[in-house]
Amino acid sequence: MKKIVFIISIALSILACDNDHKKANSHSATDSLALQQKEPIRLSDDELVSKLLRIKNSGLNGSDSVYYRGVIKRPSDSSFTALNLYGKTKQENKLKEFKQTAILKNQQTVTSDIQGSVFRIDQLKDEVYKIYTYESDLDRFVAYDIDFDKEPVSIKRSLQTGNFYYDLLPKKEFKFDIDNIQKYFNSKKDQRITDNPILDSISYGALVYTDQELLRIGQNLKIDTYYYVLENSVLEKLIVHSTKGLGDQMTLSGQINNPKEKVSISSIFKDDQSFQQTELAERLQKDSKHLVSYTIDSVIKNYQYNKEFEFTLKSIDSFQRYENYPQYYPNLIDSTFYTYSKDFEMNNEKLLWRYSVRYTRKTNTNPNPIEVSISSRELIRLADSSVVFEAPLAPIKKPSAIAQLSQHEFNPRDFDINFDGYNDLSFPDGYDLNRNATHAAYIYDPQLKTYLKNDTLTGPSLAPYILLDKDHKLAIYTAKIGADDYSVRIVNMLADGKGIAFRETYWSSHANNKISINYQKTVSNAVVEQASDVANDKQWSTTDFKNQFLSWVSNQIGKNK
Known part of the structure; x- marks a missing residue:
């Protein structure tokens, strides 16, 4: 019996300990949840908008007004949030829209009473920004400087220093995308302008059609686009109207079909100061059985423009590329x-x-x-x-x-190796024992009207071809003749181009850490002059000997005649 009681006591003790552990774990979980709830909850953009709409609507008096939409805008560094709030109110049985802007930092509201909606944010320096708002009820633009470094945050009206008209453009990139030109403009007869003398004066006979209103700032600035249509071209043009009259004109996009080329024009407002126009001219370059090729010339014009949309050309870049379409049968x-x-x-x-x-x-x-x-x-x-x-x-x-x-361009090199007035040819001819690339010379025979290989004038060259000196009528052959040695053979031609007058050869040799330059002159394969160490007063570089040697030999040309 005592044994049974003892066992029951132990079991109750274990159960009590287990309950203590559960209570401890429960308290720990509760404390952890409390700590988590004390941390600020990050809201998504949709949640942030919904929260602020609820707060703003709860502060409205009566049921005739409501905030119904919010749109978020942030600076490039996303350091704060501008929340444009859109509301409606009933006045005299009519719905009227109103707009306000809230500024939030770290999801905490700094202010929600800025009139109008933010459409541009510029960072002036760290923690200092300029925002631009549009108050539609007053049709005016207002700028504010916001300084988050100050406590409380400073928000003041300021000067409108940036070209914010750029941000108001409904379209910033223009490409010509009309497929059926005739059908397109035939269906827009009602948009043709026939009673505007100013537009007619700059149309040069083209039919003028309205396109779109690009920008209108009160009575001061109106920017519209028009289509100018001729038989072989369609141009979309930007035309500026201001209080001064007709302003700048700029081609935004277009297509010109010339007999031998097709020109496409596109453009883009890159930012509030830079405008770029690109002109691509495509023409058929090769049209053979085995290859069709087009040449595309690109001209890129870079302009600077201001708030009045006055354009100043700053640079022109041009380049050319090819599009090849080889054919397989x-x-x-x-x-x-x-x-x-x-x-x-x-x-x-x-x-x-x-x-x-x-x-x-x-x-x-x-x-x-x-x-x-x-x-x-x-x-x-x-x-x-x-x-x-x-x-x-x-x-x-x-x-x-x-x-x-197929249809490749061959431009004969100015290569008259014997200086007889006729163009000769040269082709790679393998390699010599020192792995120098050799070039075979083919001399033009005016009697036979063909090209004949000349073994005497065939030789090596460190350059991509045999070098010629027209002034002295020389053919020059360069070669590597050892680990660190080089040679130059100079063939002097007869004045009438009918043969060789003599040959000169310079070559280097290394012995006992000394570099020597040797010379030999031959006439009709007979040695007539020979000398060793002809440049004994020259200090040679061990790191750039080849170029130094070739330069020294070039300075000797004409001295030994």
């Missing part, structure tokens, strides 16, 4: 076909390049991009397609985009 798979460059003139003949090509396997699998492999490259006459010359192919064959071949 499945019926040409596994076939060799021709594609041609644009024609050009060289050595008094109209010529063009003709390429024999075929689609690559990759292109046949997925024709994007369209690439071809070149099997031959021929220079042909425009008049009869007769072959003038078959050019060598690149030493390393790579696929070529057909957009780069």
Whole structure:
């Protein structure tokens, strides 16, 4: 029996402890909730509007007035909230709208008695702002300076320093988006202006249609847009009317269809001082079987404007881009076909390049991009397609985009390597033992009217091509001949362009931390002059030796004749 009583006592003790724990946890939860409720509750914008509408409506006398809507506006740093409140009141059996603005900081109301509605906020400095309001019942604009640094917050009427007319523009960006011009204006006959001598005087024969009222500030400023319609163009124009008369005119958008190009105009009021007009002129550049290409010229004009909408041109930027549309023909798979460059003139003949090509396997699998492999490259006459010359192919064959071949522009380089008055050609010819890129020279033969390879004038160059000195009639070949050594070979041509007079070669060598420059002159492959260390008084740079050496050699040209 004692044992049973003892067990029951232990059980009651455990139960009592458990109840104490539950009470402690309950008190802890209650304290936590109380602490949470003491923290300010962050309201969403909708909740904030609803709360302030309830407060404002509870303060109204009678049932004839009500605040029914609120719209929030904030500065760029979102440091406070301007809440535009819209209300209605019944006066003489008519509903009249009234507007007020509340200013809130940290969701606490600073004031709710500013008349009108806020439409612009400028930050003047930290914690100092200027707000602009419009009082519709008085048709006036008012500016206030708000200083949150002061206690209490300072709100004072102030000067209207910003161009707030920008904020009142119902539309700030203009693009031409009329698809069917004839139908559009045919359906707006009633909007055509026929009795305005001032607008007629600046129409230059165009039909004038009203578009929209862009801005109207009392009797002082009226800005309207009009459409000026001609047979090949439609222009949307901004025209300013003020107390001074007709003001500035600016094309906002439009389209001009010329025989060879289509011009599109768009514009944007970027801010309260900057206006930008963009003109895009698109024209067909290439229209071949394998490539259609358009050139787009862009002209961007940047203006500054003021509160009277007077525009001052500040800068003009222009650039050009191309839009290529290469064509792919499945019926040409596994076939060799021709594609041609644009024609050009060289050595008094109209010529063009003709390429024999075929689609690559990759292109046949997925024709994007369209690439071809070149099997031959021929220079042909425009008049009869007769072959003038078959050019060598690149030493390393790579696929070529057909957009780069078809109708491409070839501008013959001013390259007369033997100075006989005829344009010669040069093509990459692989690499020498020192991995210098070599260039093959092809001399024009006026008797045969073709180009013949000249092995003597074929050679390496550190530049993208063989260098020429027209004044001294020289062909100059540069090369790397060792780890840190270079050479320059100078070929002096005969005055009549019929051969080589002599050759000069300069090359460097390194020995015992000393750089030496050597010289050799040959006539008809016979050495006639040779010298070592010809620049022994020169201090050479170890970090920029190549450029220093090439510059020194260029200064020697003409001294050893």
